Amino acid sequence: MRHIISLLLENEPGALSRVVGLFSQRNYNIESLTVAPTEDRTLSRLTITTIGDDRKIEQITKHLNKLIDVVKLVDLTEGSHIERELMLVKVKATGAQRAEIKRTTDIFRGQIVDVTSTVYSIQLTGASDKLDSFLDAIGNSSVLEVARTGVTGISRGDKVLSL
Amino acid sequence: MELLSGGEMLIRALHDEGVELLFGYPGGAALHIYDAIFNQDKVEHILVRHEQAATHAADGYARATGKPGVVLVTSGPGATNAITGIATAFMDSIPMVVISGQVDSSLIGSDAFQETDMVGISRPIVKHSFMVQNAEDIPVIVKKAFYIATTGRPGPVVIDVPKDVTDPARKFEYRYPETVKMRSYSVPAKGHTGQIKKAVEILLSAKRPVIYAGGGVIQGNASELLTQLARMLGYPVTNTLMGLGAFPAPDTQFLGMLGMHGTYEANMAMHFSDVVLGIGVRFDDRVTNAVSKFCPGAKILHVDIDPASISKTVAADVPIVGSVTSVLEEMLELIKQSETQVDKKSIDMWWQQIEGWRAKDCLKVVSADNDVIKPQQVVQAVYKATKGEAYVSSDVGQHQMFAAQYYHFNKPRRWINSGGLGTMGFGFPAAFGVQLAFPDAISVCITGEGSIQMCIQELATCLQYGLPVKIVCLNNQSLGMVRQWQDMQYGGRYSHSTYAESLPDFVKLVEAYGHVGIRITKLSELDQKMEEAFALKNRLVFVDVSVDPSEHVYPMAIKGGSMKDMYLSKTERT
Ligand SMILES: Cc1ncc(C[n+]2csc(CCOP(=O)(O)OP(=O)(O)O)c2C)c(N)n1
Ligand SMILES: [Mg+2]
Numbered sequence: 001m002r003h004i005i006s007l008l009l010e011n012e013p014g015a016l017s018r019v020v021g022l023f024s025q026r027n028y029n030i031e032s033l034t035v036a037p038t039e040d041r042t043l044s045r046l047t048i049t050t051i052g053d054d055r056k057i058e059q060i061t062k063h064l065n066k067l068i069d070v071v072k073l074v075d076l077t078e079g080s081h082i083e084r085e086l087m088l089v090k091v092k093a094t095g096a097q098r099a100e101i102k103r104t105t106d107i108f109r110g111q112i113v114d115v116t117s118t119v120y121s122i123q124l125t126g127a128s129d130k131l132d133s134f135l136d137a138i139g140n141s142s143v144l145e146v147a148r149t150g151v152t153g154i155s156r157g158d159k160v161l162s163l
Numbered sequence: 164m165e166l167l168s169g170g171e172m173l174i175r176a177l178h179d180e181g182v183e184l185l186f187g188y189p190g191g192a193a194l195h196i197y198d199a200i201f202n203q204d205k206v207e208h209i210l211v212r213h214e215q216a217a218t219h220a221a222d223g224y225a226r227a228t229g230k231p232g233v234v235l236v237t238s239g240p241g242a243t244n245a246i247t248g249i250a251t252a253f254m255d256s257i258p259m260v261v262i263s264g265q266v267d268s269s270l271i272g273s274d275a276f277q278e279t280d281m282v283g284i285s286r287p288i289v290k291h292s293f294m295v296q297n298a299e300d301i302p303v304i305v306k307k308a309f310y311i312a313t314t315g316r317p318g319p320v321v322i323d324v325p326k327d328v329t330d331p332a333r334k335f336e337y338r339y340p341e342t343v344k345m346r347s348y349s350v351p352a353k354g355h356t357g358q359i360k361k362a363v364e365i366l367l368s369a370k371r372p373v374i375y376a377g378g379g380v381i382q383g384n385a386s387e388l389l390t391q392l393a394r395m396l397g398y399p400v401t402n403t404l405m406g407l408g409a410f411p412a413p414d415t416q417f418l419g420m421l422g423m424h425g426t427y428e429a430n431m432a433m434h435f436s437d438v439v440l441g442i443g444v445r446f447d448d449r450v451t452n453a454v455s456k457f458c459p460g461a462k463i464l465h466v467d468i469d470p471a472s473i474s475k476t477v478a479a480d481v482p483i484v485g486s487v488t489s490v491l492e493e494m495l496e497l498i499k500q501s502e503t504q505v506d507k508k509s510i511d512m513w514w515q516q517i518e519g520w521r522a523k524d525c526l527k528v529v530s531a532d533n534d535v536i537k538p539q540q541v542v543q544a545v546y547k548a549t550k551g552e553a554y555v556s557s558d559v560g561q562h563q564m565f566a567a568q569y570y571h572f573n574k575p576r577r578w579i580n581s582g583g584l585g586t587m588g589f590g591f592p593a594a595f596g597v598q599l600a601f602p603d604a605i606s607v608c609i610t611g612e613g614s615i616q617m618c619i620q621e622l623a624t625c626l627q628y629g630l631p632v633k634i635v636c637l638n639n640q641s642l643g644m645v646r647q648w649q650d651m652q653y654g655g656r657y658s659h660s661t662y663a664e665s666l667p668d669f670v671k672l673v674e675a676y677g678h679v680g681i682r683i684t685k686l687s688e689l690d691q692k693m694e695e696a697f698a699l700k701n702r703l704v705f706v707d708v709s710v711d712p713s714e715h716v717y718p719m720a721i722k723g724g725s726m727k728d729m730y731l732s733k734t735e736r737t
Contacts, residue, residue: 010347013294013296014282014286014292014294017283017286018286021286021287025287055474055478058474059471059475062470062471063471065470066469066470066471068290068291068311068345068347068348069347070347071346071347163346
């Protein structure tokens with residue numbers, strides 16, 4: 001099962017490497033990782049997507065919690081949650097393709113953020129599978145470059161991850 | 164307020180933390196710190212001959228006293244030499260603080276002379292690490308380091324100190340914090356009462372219970388409570404390799420060590436049990452054998468301070484996260500109050516069954532012909548000569564298992580051994596670390612001629628500080644444990660496990676270092692010469708005992724089987 005684990009981390013040198021190191025050291029895999037400081041500059045928020053059975057995920061969260069720099073942690077996939085990923089994609093856009101790509105972008109509620117005579121740069125946010133579908137719809141042969149941020153997320157409702 | 168340099172603050176903070184001893188080896192990046200050591204007399208520094216030995220000595224000191232071991236090394240090779248000892252302490256959850264010198268802050272990342280990324284290299288084998296950025300932070304960092312190293316599940320902590328931070332010309336106000344609070348680190352204290360109640364109920368209604376206790380009981384200073392619990396219930400107890408001494412070995416309730424080289428009765432009892440109470444253990448692969456076949460009929464009650472140890476390899480039916488002391492205290496109280504009584508009849512029948520297994524006498528030693536000494540007999544002779552009262556450290560190999568099997572540890576913290584990492588070279592430095600902690604005690608290292616050569620240079624350290632450690636070498640002229648596996652699994656092809664022609668004359672060697680050497684080659688002289696060795700109370704004595712090189716350690720778990728699957732001798736298996 002795919003899990004999204006969000007955690008608050010001391011914003012200190014080496015803290016991120018402890019988290020990443022834990023995954024390689026214990027043979028856990030990281031599908032994606034996002035990290036940035038929070039409104040409290042002493043804390044970073046990290047979101048990791050990983051895949052494993054319940055037993056493995058339990059071990060991952062326990063070991064993450066054991067890291068001294070990890071302040072708080074939540075497995076977002078345990079409850080209902082919102083997940084988003086941002087993608088910037090450059091596609092070939094010439095001739096009749098230009099209109100077609102514009103239409104597809106609108107359907108996916110993306111935005112064309114840069115234009116040349118032959119290329120569109122498109123920005124799209126959504127759950128990861130929506131971004132996948134967009135790339136499928138555009139077709140491999142038109143895609144020139146893809147930059148994705150990896151998943152970040154937040155739980156629905158009143159629950160918050162804070163100190 | 165006092166003004167101190169970074170180097171002075173470091174040493175002063177150690178003193179304020181209660182540190183009496185420090186094991187180390189100097190070098191460029193640590194020289195300001197060494198100068199600060201020179202100018203004080205509160206913290207004693209022991210100069211080793213190799214940084215690996217500094218970590219093992221600090222580790223031995225920590226295991227025997229329960230206090231954190233402290234190490235000081237220089238950057239680069241000094242730091243990397245310490246790595247094996249840090250990993251050894253990490254695997255066995257030993258409290259340790261390692262201070263490593265580092266190149267000047269301005270040079271970090273430039274491949275400077277003797278620069279190595281110590282925080283990076285040690286990251287997977289420390290509980291935590293610090294890189295000091297400002298000298299003013301030193302007191303708080305030292306406080307945090309000791310707090311982290313010694314609380315919860317203990318472990319080593321590294322403090323990497325760039326040289327400029329310790330500059331004697333720059334002085335700062337020094338104040339050592341009395342307490343420390345970290346929002347990201349909390350120590351689990353008491354176990355969940357509901358869970359403990361559940362465990363006690365299952366425990367009291369057990370028909371074939373086993374108490375399986377490990378190093379956590381020793382680390383948590385809970386041996387007394389464990390013994391009370393076991394006596395109150397009348398249940399059989401087994402200890403892991405790390406837990407030896409947690410329960411008094413001479414006690415009739417003790418089944419011996421369990422696991423790969425555990426006793427027949429301990430392993431059989433585990434396999435056929437209906438309730439296993441695991442306390443301060445981690446269901447290590449050297450204990451469980453094939454996890455899928457582990458204790459098929461047992462409910463597992465698991466008490467440990469580290470949540471990540473619980474249900475890691477074997478799923479617990481009743482997990483209890485908490486300090487072993489608090490959980491055992493609560494269990495004892497609940498048992499006293501409980502209306503359920505121990506099922507006396509079933510327990511009697513269980514003991515009958517266990518006595519049947521015990522009658523097999525799996526550790527019986529049969530003397531060889533021709534006055535040849537069996538390695539087991541050497542451990543028995545050490546036990547006799549020390550009246551069971553010694554601190555016994557060991558290295559890794561057959562001699563280690565013989566020591567574990569034949570020295571009957573009566574008290575916790577007497578058995579000093581690298582169980583998790585299995586580090587050859589650990590035993591001798593650990594033994595002198597113990598000797599420094601307890602100058603009047605007997606500290607003996609039971610070793611092999613292979614292992615002892617991994618830290619033999621420490622003979623010089625022992626001369627310098629007058630440490631009368633006893634080294635008993637079970638000399639089988641081979642890497643015996645490797646050879647045993649080659650006998651059993653590789654058709655007796657001794658690939659690089661023998662070196663009889665090139666062994667040093669250990670007696671001459673230790674004499675060259677200024678110590679006493681005694682050679683024993685005949686069974687008929689074993690006891691007497693061993694007595695003589697231990698009678699030399701103020702000297703380091705190296706006892707080189709020629710033992711039967713063909714001997715194997717038994718019982719031995721059969722790979723891929725359950726705990727009841729064991730070889731009992733070269734010709735017999737369960
Ligand atoms: C540093 C290190 N290297 C290799 C090993 C693998 N190893 C385990 S036991 C052993 C043989 C030890 O020989 P010796 O010290 O003579 O003990 P014996 O088994 O002969 O009693 C070896 C090489 C180890 N445990 N540690
Ligand atoms: Mg040997």
